[in-house]
Amino acid sequence: MSAAFLPTPLARAIRLTLSLGIVATSMPALAQDDSPESLDALVVSATALKVEAPLVETPRPASVVEEEELRERNVQSLDETFQYRAGVLSGHYGDDNDTDWLKIRGFDQATYQDGLRIYREGFYQWLPETYGLERVELLKGPASILYGEAPPGGVINAISKRPTKEAQGEVLVQAGTDKHRQLGVDTSGPVAGADNVRYRLVGLYRDGEGDLDFTENERYYVAPSLAWDITDQTSLTVLASFQKDDAIPTNPFKLAYGTVQGTPFGKVDPSTNYSEPGYDTNERTQSSLGYALSHQINDVWRFEQDFRYSELDLLLRSSYIFFQTGPREGQRYLTYRDGKIDSWTVDNRVVGNWYTDRTEHTFLAGVDYQDLNNKGQQNGVGGFSMFGSPIDLFDPQYGNFTPITPADLVVTEIDKQQTGYYLQHQLRLDDRWVFLAGARYDQAKVDNINHEANTRQEADDDQLSLSGGVMYLAENGVSPYVSYTESFQPIAGTDGNGDLYEPRTGEQIELGVKIAPRNLDGYVTAAVYRIDEENSLGTSQGGFQIQDRERTTEGFELESVSYLTEQLELTAAYTYNSAKVRDQATAGSERQAPLIPRHQASAWLDYSFTDLAPGLKVGAGARFVGETKDGSTEVPSYTVFDMMAQYAFAPQWQAQLNVSNLADREYVASCDYWCYYGAERSVVASLRYRW
Template sequence: MERVEVLKGPASVLFGQGGLGGKVNLVTKQPLRDPFYFVETSVGSYNSYSGAIDLSGSLNDSKTVLYRLNASAETNESFIDFYDQQQYLIAPTLSWQISDRTKLTLEASYSLAEGPYDFGIPAQGSVLPNPNGKIPRNRFVSEPNLNDTSNGAFRIGYNFEHRFSDNWQARSVFQTSLFRLKRNTVFSFGLQDDLLTLERGVENFDYDENAYNLDNYVVAKLTTGSIKHELVAGFNLSKTDTNSKALFNDTTPLNVFNPVYRTATEASLPDFDIKNTAQQLGFYLQDQITLAENFKLLLGGRFDIANQEFQDLLNQTTDFKQTEAFSPRVGIVYQPIQPISLYASYSRSFNQATSAFGAALPEPERGTQYEIGVKADLTDRLATTLAFYDLTRTNLSAEDPNNPQRTIQIGEQRSRGIEFDISGEILPGWNIIAGYAYTDAEITRDNPSTVGNQLNNVPRHALNLWTTYEIQSGSLKGLGFGLGAFYYGARQADLANTVELPSYVRTDAAIYYKRDNYRAAINIKNLFDTDYFVSAQNVNRIIPGDPLTIQGTISWQF
């Protein structure tokens, strides 16, 4: 990746379906005209080793055909017993500058991750008291001989751009993504009444997903009198085929305080065999209107026609659903003075709903968001943003509290909150990224027993601070230091709000040195070895955070 962009707020009108809270946009590395060669290696705690290469340059004398190749391999263990994972990646990219106005880029990648699956530990003995004591956070609740997971993803696509003039351009983007997941594991249920013995099952799960996405749009800059327009119009066509099937069996329980691991047998009882085909056609139009240099208006809309065909091969049943939806988007920006931008927005979203196993859910997910805020450029290198939002989502997918292997839909959830961010360079060499979020996320319409409950894994208060300083001159030029603190408030472990994860503060640090084409760094996570819990899948699967972890990295560019 060249960079990771976190786009906060509604972003679902253009280029595809999606939610309202935000998007994480992964920007891939693009080919370079001049030769570029990069090698990196790292060593860390728990036998973590990795290596990576990044190569780029031209394939012809005129430098109109360029390439880039990224590849990496990593192996690592964990503080959790019997944990050993390997990850591999290769990602070639080829670009062709057909003319000064036309460019074609071909991208592909293959990634593979193999290793065990971590099911966490039960709440009693971790975040709740247990008369038998405290469960060690490194406890492995599966079986060493039967906990294998393989995630493989192959992606290939193109990006075609053509500029008719300085004011008109067209773009076509297509991507195919083939995802394969195989999991053969012993998983955990709940503790028995003695609070010693953990009930377990054995699962054999196969999941295949083939996704195809085509986006075609034009961008036009027009002027009507004194008013400027930037129009975006296009259509999006997508199709996703999923196949998922699973076998289950009960298996021997485990004493979580004095585990004796056995040779488990593989699952043999069929649980489900599901095939799902989802198709969607969306048309969108957006106009960014400059009414004055300090006053801009955004008007957009997207109309989707979506359908799903769901086949239960085990029970030999078929279901078909089709939905049409219109998702508007309105935004306004006013600058009373050049460094200050006041903004407000309204947006709706639409998303076809599927379970974690690829099964169709009864209703599509819809969302509505209102947001107002202010952005201030304190200097030309330091900016801050303050936002207030109200976001409502209906038919949200969630884990069934009575069966973690199933997915249910929440009638309605609402998130209201305040977010404050500041980032940039305070002084030469001194950079900061800081933020605070207050989030009130609750179920507003569902079963009476859950209405008013807080959403799981969402803290009311979260605070982050990361700052670095790099020496700018002298013999130590290029030497830098980083220090950060991350606070997460108490969070609910389940939608029933029966268990609460405690708040925590984690401190990270770094020291690095870069000079010419050489860079070395030591990164420290959880500097004070804080014992904390990062999240929960449910009350029987509480996920501990990593203890003190150190990683050293050396890289060369030539």
Template sequence: MKPRHRGQPAAVKAGDHPKQFPRSLGKGLPLSAVLSAGVLCLGAHATIEASAPGQQDKNVETLVVIGQSGGHGNGPEYGYVTEEASVGNKDGMSVLETPQSVSVVNRELMEVQQPATTSQALRYFSGINSESYGGFGTHLDLTRIRGIAADYYLDGLRLISNVSTWSPQLEPYTLERIEVLRGPASALYGQGSGGGIINQVSRRPEAQSGHEMILRGGSFQHRQIGFDSTGALNEDSTWLYRFTGTGLDEHGQIEDTRHKRIYLAPALTWQPNERVSWTLLGTYSNEPELPDYNSLPAISLGLDGSRYPQINPDRNYTDMDYQGSSRKQHSVSSLLAVVVNSVWTFNSNLRYMNVDSKIQRTAVYGFEEQNDHLYLKGVYELAPASSQTWQFDNHVSGKVELGSTTHALILGADYAAGTLKSNSYRTESVLFDPYDPVNYRPDIVPDLSDSMQNWPYNMRQEFERLGIYAQNQIAWQSWRLTLSGRFDHASNDYRIRSYAPAWNIVEQNEQKWTWRAGLGYVSATGLAPYLSYSTLFDPQFGADYSGRPFVPVESAQAEAGLKYHPEGSATMLTAAVFQLNQENVKSGDTQHLGFWIQTGEIRSRGAEFQAMTALSDNLNLIAGYTFLDTTVTEDALYQGKHPTQTPEHSATLWLDHWFTGSLEDLRVGAGMRYLGSTWGNPSNTFKVPAVDLYDLAVSYDLFGLTDHEVTLSLNVSNLSDKQYTASCKSDLYCFIGQGRYATATLTFRW
């Protein structure tokens, strides 16, 4: 696909592709029910008013409300640069006017780099560390922003799932864009992580008909097929559809692992007039086989001053006769947007989601030294889990003129409720010899009956969350003052058995005010300095190994930054300095695999720089650098230490070039990722070495050879096949890096 800014840059809406088709209930219920009914009534009234004959405002432009509902965004794009993002205020807002650091991965960049996961799509953006689990984590999206875990969203609503099991994962081929907001966002989004928000935006139905099919093959017997079809269902284009899906079958980097997945994403939009749009989005994913990630002790990988030779990191130290992990997920989302009049718009977003997963594996659970020989310990584990969640987010937004000022207002309420169930059963550990050339795995017939009956870990949780929020962004000349406030109430009812026969019943009720204030200046040249302060409140799901429920996390961040984007250009430069303090941060339990603990307080401060620009009509550049100083400032054991899996320095550089003349259909891109060293355990006694990795992307449009829109592309990750350790959570749990991974893709469009 040729860059949108090739030649003279022109504003391109999301979904417009030159030469191609468009892409683009429980306690507290009375209060929540009253608020829900009130806001829904407002939405119904808005719909009636918008649809009434003779009531339409002729000055209202044709509504692309697909973007306003659910965080799709309507801003123009210039190559890799997107001018607006919904993640900063739930509706489309200029990135320059958002008083926090924002990045957008658009469809064009994803098509060039062909990421297999959302985590991989974020690898060239500053402040983001999304591949800490390396070769073991391709079926997981776990991301840290500024050293703190981030929350994943889909179309403006949070993805909620169990702790210590497989989280929902989306197929990037079904996404239009990925938006990142760095730092606390409770003032609008409510209870969430201090790292920030990663909002994954689905592809939406388009009026112009278009179809696409991909065939992909690659390393580790990778085989994938994908399709995307969109268009109108009737002559006046009031009914639109889109259907996107993929089928995947591949073997993992580690021997004897396999990943199978069917992923379907149907969508239907009803747009009866210029003011009303209602979109239904579905997702269905079935993964009967997952390539379980398996950590290894640092001593077995030559780290922490090990005196033993490194074991073969590509071997699978799991008893494959017992292997059987899987995941199923499905969701239905309703996104309604109504233009009430020339000032006000109403959005109502609703989702139901269900996730069923099972972990069945042999986990490497430590080591033992005998007669100057290293043995590993394997534990047979069974951990089924499920989650069922309901969410809605209703808000009105509009712009009001008061004297010489303009007020962009948002007022809304959101609600989430659900039931989470998780279980864990384990055998006693089994010693095995990882250096044995043949029998390097545990090999027993596991008996989990005693654990299931007498020493299980079971958790049942029912939760409700309600929030009311408001925001006013005041514009006066070139100044922008953003004020946001929110009140949250959360109730959690737990029933927990922590390796004991008796159930422990715990009830939690929490409430908190959070806020954000930001001041920015947007000059006519595209230069936009800003200051902001934001707070966060996040009641936690789950409990620690002993059965104690987690207490809420609280965060506060101060940030100053500078953004530069001349209007209509393919350049976006951002720089930011920040300090983020977070209390009761969750981190991996170094003594109990799959469990979490809470530390006292972590301070994260640093600086980020990000550049996206077209150096010429045919040459694109993405560059990023992050300096990050994270310190445990309060903790009984680790005060003054630095968290694991968090590099102090990291940098990225990506260049891609369209050739001209006889090679005008050829595009070549290359990238470098520098991942700085990280501490390997909470006590900071050893480090995981830094590594630099190289990626390659080559594509060729076969238009002239076939008279059809056909593209052949090659993408290679870790081009030199460098062997490295991605990160360690402790002395016992380290994760090898992803080796060289190459795929060839043939894309047909008509």
């Protein structure tokens, strides 16, 4: 694809991407080998290729956030992880305690944990606990070649903490605004002094209130794991987790009236809660058991198998504002779910590595299988119904409703199976060229059953997904690349009429450069891309999820994590994203996609006082999100600031303070039929003891 045939902003971005290679060759030495910390520019990830490989030598766009950064920024939920990375939008629905909301390159993403899919169907949302993670990896763009069904946005892979060879542990105590309280324990090491068996036990208790009046969440979490080196060639790691949440759901839904639109009664206060606090509940219990097995067959071939069984039980009564009925009144609706998800997934693969005089080969072949059953009660065919009398939008009064009864419920069931066969070959030529090619064939089956009406809807879909890439590894650390990927996603859900959705398909072409010169302790990446998706989902002007559109994103990303001096580290990102939607209902007219800003930028600086005050480290960041549109509704841009300070005041003790939205700015984060205020200021103090 030539820049001459692309829209002007994207063409300029391509020229900027290519010019970065010239800039990098003249970059001064910004960090020294004896710096107190080092970023190893060759960050190794297994998510981009399903085999461990340095990200800067991989012709696929990816980012990694390590445990140290998760800890320093006090990341409390998965959707906070990539706030300082390019191409990622989070916080657009404000404070929400029952879902991780992320958009990658303008699209939804698939969430994995330890390389296996986390099932999130409708309101049955599996929530990874960030205290139990050692890092989070992001593969941007369509990724069906390795992961089967997935939206075009990409794949987020949360990596659980694993047993360590050395004995270690910590106790963490936190307190903060909104009555935040947290106690964490993490201990690991050899079992009974044995060298080949190791354990880890991670536990957490957290309690706190939400941004909305009368909302709260209490969580219990425990994750034991055991690693066993069975022989020199074979290893097994068993991973388990249990998590229980008891909450009053935070539904940040507001109308445009009173948020981005003026009223005779002023603005709606961000903390206003249109739910029914004495009736609404979100009781979620999730548990899993799985393992990762690796066996080195010989000097060339290795067999790997990942398996996990998971179960999620949910009782959700969640009321929310739906539409305006008068100058200061609105009608509420209710979503009710009482059911569970049982799922298991297994991924089998063989990896081969061999060499010739001029080449290095990495071959991957695999078969994976995913099985999901989601059965439960819900209110009505569409899963929602009118709830109570109209409520005052500016001064809500509670209690004027009739509780839901068994007669209002229907029993629905979704069965979903998918089998995928995939091949991937990476060829490294003369230690300068990297060629990557892959193909995957998926067979997916979805059954949607209404037990009350005794009806069944079936959908069988087969899909061939392809991918390829080429990268040149220059001596100066500048590595340009081009890649092509595809995505495929059967949707185990139904529309407002109870009909199954059609599968979504997507494709991406990307041109980029990854820069990691020897004199830079860190990396710089830049990329331009175009993603096209068919059968897209969106929110209609009536508030329903509909499938009548196509979606295109053209964008540019710039990202860097680097040490500017021995003590000063910079994380910076910029994203340009032109996301367009074409609606079939309006004869293919094109408009800007809601929620997605054209411009985003962020920067975070860390400074370690190694000489003046050893043990003291401070950090500060800014996050800018440009204006967005939902039809004729315009949402202004906003900028929020964060800060961190930590001090190791004794060999095993550390204190830390984190503040997000430092100025407590009040802003509307986005509108998509409903409008959502951004998260308010949060202040959390931590005390950590390690051994």
